[in-house]
Amino acid sequence: MKPIKISEAVVRRLPIYLRYLNEMSASNNKTVSSQDLGEKLNLNPAQIRKDLAYFGEFGRKGVGYNVDFLIEKIRQILKLDKTLNVALVGTGNLGRALSNYNNYIKDNMKIVAVFDADESKRGTMINHLTVLPMTALEQTAEQLDISVGIITVPAQEAQNVADQLVAAGIHGILNFAPVVLKAPKDVRIHTADFTAELLSLAYYMDHNHSQDEGEM
Amino acid sequence: MKPIKISEAVVRRLPIYLRYLNEMSASNNKTVSSQDLGEKLNLNPAQIRKDLAYFGEFGRKGVGYNVDFLIEKIRQILKLDKTLNVALVGTGNLGRALSNYNNYIKDNMKIVAVFDADESKRGTMINHLTVLPMTALEQTAEQLDISVGIITVPAQEAQNVADQLVAAGIHGILNFAPVVLKAPKDVRIHTADFTAELLSLAYYMDHNHSQDEGEM
DNA sequence: TAGATTGTTAATCGATTAACAATC
DNA sequence: TAGATTGTTAATCGATTAACAATC
Structure with missing residues (x-):
């Protein structure tokens, strides 16, 4: 209907809303105001x-938002109302850690296959999944209807893996390797760049904070 | 000298520049233009x-930037020219994965202590460090001059851990728990929120991309 | 010199916030 | 009704990009 372009900033906040709303729902809160949400x-x-x-009129004036209704709506918007199948590539420490988060992200994104280029890892079990060789990627992606890939390989290999994921028809990548990946523009890449987060944190340490810091 | 306020967006890009410059330096590139950097x-x-x-005149007109000089400058800006000591709290899969990244982030941020609230973990070794109880946090932070904390505990415990880190005099937190933390404003919190990254990725999957998608 | 590329100003674009009528 | 809170417009703020003189 409305051909309004939704900005990335907006989309990135939706999971944050969802998360807190889920908490509220779990503790039996029925309604929430934008005020409440903002504070939390x-x-x-x-x-x-x-x-x-942007997505509809979900609230009621003078009342607020119905928690469960809003959860439902945000899940629809994010397309979490249907399961998305995910492939994880790279079974190092981080890859193994993430595959355990699987239950945690039970929000309908499910890691259904795990790959590693290292032949010695082949056949190992990770969280109920057998580690597959990269050669199996394309076929597996099709068979299991995988649309998202998670990259947890070393930086030098990440672009190569990304290319293979794209070749296998994957349209969304969550990249944990500390490198900027290239892909066709119909492939969406989100980077979980915690090394950059950590380094940028350093900038704010021990700053004398000029004159404008209102310490109490 | 210049009292210009540097925006967060700028600071967050500096580690990205640094990373690529390090690569260039390793492969013996002497100069780089903003054009090159932009493309990569x-x-x-x-x-x-x-x-x-914002930070100085680092380039030469008609020539570009000297790679090694720029690395040096960015490291100074980010305060990576002196070592920052880091405490990691939470020794689950993710915590263990991160402590291995330690060498990787040898950029002068060093994990020097590891904590876990779980008594059964106490005394375990993680990457050459003994797991300490939370009661040791305050004293250890002071002794080892720790200024940054990494939180890799479950969401329900994260705020509590953050409070303890703040009480121990820590001014920078890298939070991996999927929750919005509260802290005094002189404490800088960066959140590595990959669950949110993953969920927001879903939004962009299978979109019909209206009419404006130029597929080939 | 001619070509390249910076540093910086001005223009544009986009995102956040304030304000308030509508209304529950 | 009075109080609360939404949806939305307008105002503000900030960040990105274009353009170009300076100059290597």
Whole structure:
């Protein structure tokens, strides 16, 4: 209907809303205001209302938002109402850690296959899944209807793996390797760049914070 | 000298520049232009020049930037020219994975202590470090001059851990728990929220991409 | 010199926030 | 009704990009 372009910033906030709403629902809260959400999530209430309003009129004036209804709506928006199958490539420490988060992210994104280029890993079990060789990627991706790939290989191999994922028809990549990946523009790449997060954190340490710091 | 406020967006790009410059240096490239950097990092060259210009005149007109000089400068800006000591709290799969990245992030951020609330983990060795109980946090932080904490505990415990880190005098936190943490504003919190990254990725999957997608 | 590329200003674009009428 | 809170417009703020003089 509305051909309004939704900005990335908005989309990135939706999972944050969802997460907190799930908590509220679990503790039997029925309604929530943008005010409440803003306080809990350190966001401006107006921003939250605006974000949600892009997708519909989900609230009631004078009342707020119905928690369970809003959960349902956000899940629909994010397409978490249907299961997305995920392939994980790279079975080092991080890959193994993530495959355990599988249950945690039970939000309908499910790791259904695990790959590793290292032949010696072949056949190893990781969280109920057998480690497959990269040569099996294309066929497995098709058979299991995999649409998302997670990359947890060393930086030098990441672009190569990304290329293989793209060749296997995958349209979304969550990249943990500390490198900027190239892909056709119909492939969406999100980078979980915690080394960059850590290094940028250093910038803010021990700063004398000029004159404008209002310590109490 | 210049009291110009540097935006977060700028600071977050610096480690990305640094990373690629290190690669260039390793392969013996002497100079680089904002054009080159932009192409490799998917960024606008003007943005890169502007980012760097906040901190000084690092380039030469008609020539570009000296790679090693720029590395040195960015390291100074990010304060990576002196070692920052880091405490890691939470020794689950992710915590163990990260402590192995330690050598990787040898950029002068060093995990010097590991903590876990679980008594049964106490005394276990992780990557040459003995797991300490949370009660040892405050004293250890002071003794080892720890300024940054990494949180890899379950979401329900994260805020509690953050409070303890703050109480121990830590001013920077890298949080891996999928929750929004509260802290005094002189404490800098970066969140490595890969579950949110993954869920927001779902939004972009299978989209019919309206009419404007130029598939070939 | 001619070509390349910076540093920087101005223009554009986009995102956040404030404000408030509508209304529950 | 009075109080609360949404949805939305307008105002503000900030970040990105274009353009170009300076200059190597």
